[in-house]
Amino acid sequence: MVLRRKQLAVLVALALSGAHVNAQQVANESAEPQDENLEIIEVSGFRGSLNKSLMEKRTSVNNKESIVAEDIGKFPDLNIAESIQRVPGVAISREGGEGRQITLRGLSPSFTRTTLNGMEVPASTDGTDSGGGVNGGRGFDFNVFASELFNRVDIQKSPTASMEEGGIAGTVDLYSAKPFDYEGFKLVTSVQGGYNNVTEETDPRAAFMISNRFADDKIGVLFSAAMSERTVRQEGFGTVRWTNPVQDGGGLYADTSDTVVSGTPDVGSCVDDGVEVDPLNCLWTPRLPRPDYFGNDQERVGFTGSIQWAPSDDLTFTLDGLVSSLENTRTMYNFFHMFRSTFDEITPTAITVHPNGKQVLAGSYEGIKSRIESRLQESTTDFSQFVLSGEWFASENVKVEAMFGTAESDARSEQYRYNMTLLESTTYGFDFSNNENAPALTYGYDTNDASNYNLSDGRLRATDVERENDTFKVDVSYFGDEVTIKTGFAYNDRVVTYAEEQINGFPDQDSAVGYAEMMPVDDFGSGFDGPLEPFLVADFDAINANLLDVVWTPRSAQSWQVGEETSALYLEMDTSYEISDMLLRANYGVRYVNTTTTSEGFVQGEAVQIENDYSNFLPAVNLALEATDDVVVRLAVTQSMTRPSLNSLNPGNPSFDYINGSVSVGNPFLDPFTSNNVDFGVEWYFDDEALLAATVFYKDIDNWIVRSSEERFVDPAYFDFIDNDAQYDPQIALDPREVAYEHSSPNNADERSISGYELIYQQPLSFLPGVFENMGVVSNYTHVNADDIEGMSETSYNFTLYYETDVYGARVSVNKRDDYITDFTGSNGNVAHGTTGPTQVDFSSFYNFSEALTFTFEIINLTDEYERLFTTGDGSLNLVREYNHTGRQIFLGARYSL
Numbered sequence: 088m089v090l091r092r093k094q095l096a097v098l099v100a101l102a103l104s105g106a107h108v109n110a111q112q113v114a115n116e117s118a119e120p121q122d123e124n125l126e127i128i129e130v131s132g133f134r135g136s137l138n139k140s141l142m143e144k145r146t147s148v149n150n151k152e153s154i155v156a157e158d159i160g161k162f163p164d165l166n167i168a169e170s171i172q173r174v175p176g177v178a179i180s181r182e183g184g185e186g187r188q189i190t191l192r193g194l195s196p197s198f199t200r201t202t203l204n205g206m207e208v209p210a211s212t213d214g215t216d217s218g219g220g221v222n223g224g225r226g227f228d229f230n231v232f233a234s235e236l237f238n239r240v241d242i243q244k245s246p247t248a249s250m251e252e253g254g255i256a257g258t259v260d261l262y263s264a265k266p267f268d269y270e271g272f273k274l275v276t277s278v279q280g281g282y283n284n285v286t287e288e289t290d291p292r293a294a295f296m297i298s299n300r301f302a303d304d305k306i307g308v309l310f311s312a313a314m315s316e317r318t319v320r321q322e323g324f325g326t327v328r329w330t331n332p333v334q335d336g337g338g339l340y341a342d343t344s345d346t347v348v349s350g351t352p353d354v355g356s357c358v359d360d361g362v363e364v365d366p367l368n369c370l371w372t373p374r375l376p377r378p379d380y381f382g383n384d385q386e387r388v389g390f391t392g393s394i395q396w397a398p399s400d401d402l403t404f405t406l407d408g409l410v411s412s413l414e415n416t417r418t419m420y421n422f423f424h425m426f427r428s429t430f431d432e433i434t435p436t437a438i439t440v441h442p443n444g445k446q447v448l449a450g451s452y453e454g455i456k457s458r459i460e461s462r463l464q465e466s467t468t469d470f471s472q473f474v475l476s477g478e479w480f481a482s483e484n485v486k487v488e489a490m491f492g493t494a495e496s497d498a499r500s501e502q503y504r505y506n507m508t509l510l511e512s513t514t515y516g517f518d519f520s521n522n523e524n525a526p527a528l529t530y531g532y533d534t535n536d537a538s539n540y541n542l543s544d545g546r547l548r549a550t551d552v553e554r555e556n557d558t559f560k561v562d563v564s565y566f567g568d569e570v571t572i573k574t575g576f577a578y579n580d581r582v583v584t585y586a587e588e589q590i591n592g593f594p595d596q597d598s599a600v601g602y603a604e605m606m607p608v609d610d611f612g613s614g615f616d617g618p619l620e621p622f623l624v625a626d627f628d629a630i631n632a633n634l635l636d637v638v639w640t641p642r643s644a645q646s647w648q649v650g651e652e653t654s655a656l657y658l659e660m661d662t663s664y665e666i667s668d669m670l671l672r673a674n675y676g677v678r679y680v681n682t683t684t685t686s687e688g689f690v691q692g693e694a695v696q697i698e699n700d701y702s703n704f705l706p707a708v709n710l711a712l713e714a715t716d717d718v719v720v721r722l723a724v725t726q727s728m729t730r731p732s733l734n735s736l737n738p739g740n741p742s743f744d745y746i747n748g749s750v751s752v753g754n755p756f757l758d759p760f761t762s763n764n765v766d767f768g769v770e771w772y773f774d775d776e777a778l779l780a781a782t783v784f785y786k787d788i789d790n791w792i793v794r795s796s797e798e799r800f801v802d803p804a805y806f807d808f809i810d811n812d813a814q815y816d817p818q819i820a821l822d823p824r825e826v827a828y829e830h831s832s833p834n835n836a837d838e839r840s841i842s843g844y845e846l847i848y849q850q851p852l853s854f855l856p857g858v859f860e861n862m863g864v865v866s867n868y869t870h871v872n873a874d875d876i877e878g879m880s881e882t883s884y885n886f887t888l889y890y891e892t893d894v895y896g897a898r899v900s901v902n903k904r905d906d907y908i909t910d911f912t913g914s915n916g917n918v919a920h921g922t923t924g925p926t927q928v929d930f931s932s933f934y935n936f937s938e939a940l941t942f943t944f945e946i947i948n949l950t951d952e953y954e955r956l957f958t959t960g961d962g963s964l965n966l967v968r969e970y971n972h973t974g975r976q977i978f979l980g981a982r983y984s985l
Contacts, residue, residue, distance in 0.1 A: 132891055134889075134891055136154075137865060138776045140154060141849070150243075150723055152174045152242040154239065166233060167232050167237060168230060172186065172189070176244065178190045181954065184954075187229065188227065188228060189259070190907075192244070192869070193256075193880070195877055195878040196226025197729065198255045200259070203474075204407045206490065206494065206556070206560075207581075209227075209495075209581070211496055211498035211554060224734050226732075231387075232389060232411055233315060236313050237263055239261075242259055245709055246258070247659060247674050249676065249678075251655065252655065255786065256729075263407060265307070269300075273299070276294065276295045276982070276983050277293065277943075278293045280979055280980065282978075283320075283975070284975050286318045286320045292980070294311070294312065296311035306394075310391070310393075312389065313388070314387065314389075319383040319384075319385065320974070321972070323953070323969060323971025324524065324619065325421065325956075325969040325971075327423070329371045330426065330917075333357065334916025337427060340365070340367060340431070341434045343365045346367060346436060347437040348439075349437075349438070351440060353444025367435060368430075370440065371446040371447065371960045371966060372447045373447075374426050375423040377422055377423035378421065378422055378619050380419065380420040384416045387414075389412075392409075393408070402477070402478070403477065404475070405474075405476045406474070407474045408471075411469075411471075412468070416463075417462070417465075418464075419462040420460070420461050421460050422534070422622045424457045425458065426455075427746070433453070433454045433455060435450055436453060448520060449517065449519060450516060451515070451516035452514065455515040458509065459622065459623060459625070460505075464503075465501045468496065472492065474491070476489065476490035484567065485566075487562070487563050487564075488564075492558045493558075494555070494556045497553045498551070499552075500549065502546055502550075504545035504548075506543050513531045515530060525615070527618055542603075543593070544593035548588070552583065554583050555581070558577070558580075559577070561575055573658075576655065581650070581653075581733070582648065583649050585647050587641070589640055589814070590637060599625070602633075603625060606621040614974070615971075644689045649685070649737065650684065652683045653682045654681050656678070657676060658676055658677060659676030660673075672712075674708070675707070675708050676707050677705065678706075681702045683699070683700040684698065686736045686738045689739045695738055699757075707724075709725070718769065719770040721766065722765075723764070723765070724765055728762070729762075731833070737755075738755045739752075743828075745816070747829075748823075748827075749831065750828045750830045751832065752831075754832050760791060762789070763787045764785070765784065767782065770847075774850060777851070781845070781846050784843055784844070786840065789838055791836070791837040791839045794832065794912060795834050796830060798828070843872055844870055848866050849863075849866070850863060850864055861892050863888075865885075865886075865887040865889070877910060883924075886901045896933055897930070901927070903927075904925065906923050907921060908921045919962070922954075923955035925953075925954065928950045928952070929946065931944075941981065954971055954972065956969040
């Protein structure tokens with residue numbers, strides 16, 4: 088449907104009033120008499136949801152994307168993050184093959200603010216070490232929610248003054264369903280079974296929603312529930328990082344005089360402490376080459392409830408609640424040989440140099456130590472949110488809105504890590520010649536003989552990240568003939584509490600006999616792209632039953648709490664102008680916000696409390712010009728801010744990494760990131776349900792936070808703490824009395840600029856002949872330019888090809904992002920760490936058996952895309968860090984709706 092000028096004016100008026108805009112209704116009600124015979128085509132299904140999203144985008148004054156109704160429920164998505172990844176400018180990071188956090192326009196997750204039913208929400212989940220561990224920052228973990236709990240998502244890319252501050256990249260607004268969304272009784276239920284070709288397990292997934300109105304439609308009640316189980320096996324090969332004797336700090340090779348070398352090292356002058364040494368000491372070598380197994384049994388349950396009461400046509404009260412629980416039981420095994428800290432005990436017998444001259448392609452060694460690491464990690468995230476809101480039309484021209492909400496996220500992770508270390512050094516070899524990601528391995532001993540190993544605790548630790556948010560807001564709107572004025576106040580109280588506990592006194596064993604078993608996975612590595620074989624691991628049941636006394640002792644010195652109170656006032660105006668034959672919609676406003684932080688922790692055993700405060704003015708101008716009946720031109724000039732991650736404000740004791748010789752501390756006096764933003768876009772709605780659009784954006788960000796670092800010896804005042812820390816293992820740790828540690832802390836010390844563009848093409852291909860007229864395309868492309876931005880992919884794109892009739896339909900979706908750097912500081916001499924950009928392919932189909940019953944068939948990760956992490960060595964290399972896969976997930980299900 089192509090809207091004419093008068094119809095657009097009606098749409099704008101409705102949008103300014105805050106009413107729900109139905110483009111089809113507007114087209115009917117505002118049509119001129121000569122348009123009485125205009126053909127109206129009702130669009131439903133996936134196409135219908137795309138059409139609603141387009142109308143939301145078109146009528147918005149600011150730059151916004153929306154996912155509405157079936158767009159979420161019918162994408163082949165495990166959670167809400169994977170639904171959002173279809174939006175231009177959005178890329179996601181995954182944990183065990185499932186979407187966890189989003190990156191918007193090249194900025195990391197901490198720069199995107201997330202709200203649920205109008206209030207900012209916290210959520211932390213756990214992960215593997217490579218996945219980031221337990222999240223203690225501002226980035227929102229979307230995997231805590233199932234996508235079935237929501238019926239709409241808005242992604243605000245340019246702010247208005249009435250939007251709460253905090254998201255330089257943008258704001259993601261999540262909405263759960265409400266009873267007044269439906270005319271009367273509504274029942275929807277769905278069940279699915281998901282089969283994974285790696286685990287060969289079938290997991291259930293189900294959702295249910297019921298809603299109705301009572302008392303002459305004055306009261307509405309809605310309840311929904313979603314549950315899922317997921318069995319994951321992430322199998323592959325890893326190196327943790329690459330290093331060499333000169334960079335690692337553990338001494339040079341014991342002897343290279345008899346080493347057989349194939350190829351020529353091209354490392355220039357290999358110098359250690361000013362002395363030129365054998366170039367073999369500068370060749371990059373896998374630091375902890377190892378086969379990896381990450382297993383995860385996941386259970387996710389979520390409930391939403393909503394009660395609405397409209398005692399009159401002018402007054403509505405709404406109480407929304409959402410409760411969600413995510414439980415993960417992770418079993419992680421790896422079997423590594425150690426090229427770290429002890430190079431002075433290692434003798435290379437033969438080395439093949441990679442053609443690039445900088446790394447070892449294949450090698451065999453004497454004097455190697457090995458270790459089998461077994462981890463059981465039991466984690467739970469409990470999330471709850473309750474929001475009471477009201478809307479009152481005090482008169483024909485005045486509307487008052489108020490809300491109070493409280494939300495809490497409690498993520499606890501208990502980790503039982505056991506080390507089985509080889510009693511004697513051995514010979515060992517690796518060869519990457521036939522596979523750059525997974526080498527062939529050779530061993531000089533019986534790797535599966537438990538008598539060859541001892542047993543010790545590697546880490547018996549628990550972490551708790553508890554977040555609490557309380558929000559109060561009130562807004563007053565005045566609707567004039569030509570202008571809408573809105574003002575309001577918002578107060579937020581956020582608290583993040585981090586605590587650690589540990590189990591002390593584990594009785595180390597001289598022999599692992601009786602406490603080891605073969606990996607409890609018979610077909611480990613059977614579908615992997617490279618050689619993997621099962622190996623000996625710790626027997627958790629035997630150890631925990633006979634050796635472990637589970638008494639958790641607080642690590643007070645590693646615990647902290649950061650509170651943040653914000654108060655904001657804003658004034659905003661919406662209006663429109665007739666310019667020649669064009670309509671200009673305008674939004675102007677300014678927001679003032681004050682922030683006070685209170686950081687509590689321990690410094691050298693003494694409790695400290697530090698306060699900091701700052702204020703910001705944030706003006707915003709958003710313009711949308713209806714240049715023709717089909718073209719919208721947008722311009723946004725705004726200022727925005729993102730506060731430092733609350734965990735970076737920690738004032739407490741340093742966090743030690745004894746293995747890598749590093750120390751990190753927080754900084755409670757950090758200032759917020761502030762950004763000047765410009766967005767300019769042109770949107771051409773050239774046909775029914777069709778869009779061709781281009782947007783360019785620029786962000787100039789001040790107060791960029793970087794980690795300043797220097798290499799120096801640890802303050803002796805911490806030696807007593809280190810000596811009594813159960814996490815300090817003298818066998819593998821760098822002794823802080825003898826080795827200088829890298830000390831780092833965050834500081835406001837830099838600026839960054841980000842520029843880029845987004846392209847969108849969307850169209851049903853109804854002009855094609857015959858059966859092809861039911862096809863359609865949804866696609867977008869994003870390019871970002873920036874320097875030294877962690878988590879930024881230079882390009883990303885989405886492409887969906889769909890075929891849909893009233894009875895059946897199918898679609899294939901492709902999501903691709905470029906490689907991206909996750910850590911520019913690197914470690915063990917590496918300039919940076921990164922992730923290889925994945926290409927995710929998903930398939931979804933449906934068959935409407937009847938008006939109420941639909942059968943579905945979906946495949947997630949159709950091509951079994953591998954996850955690959957890498958390090959960069961001297962900055963010019965791409966060295967595998969982890970290479971693994973989780974398999975494809977096949978879902979068969981049914982939906983029933985009344």
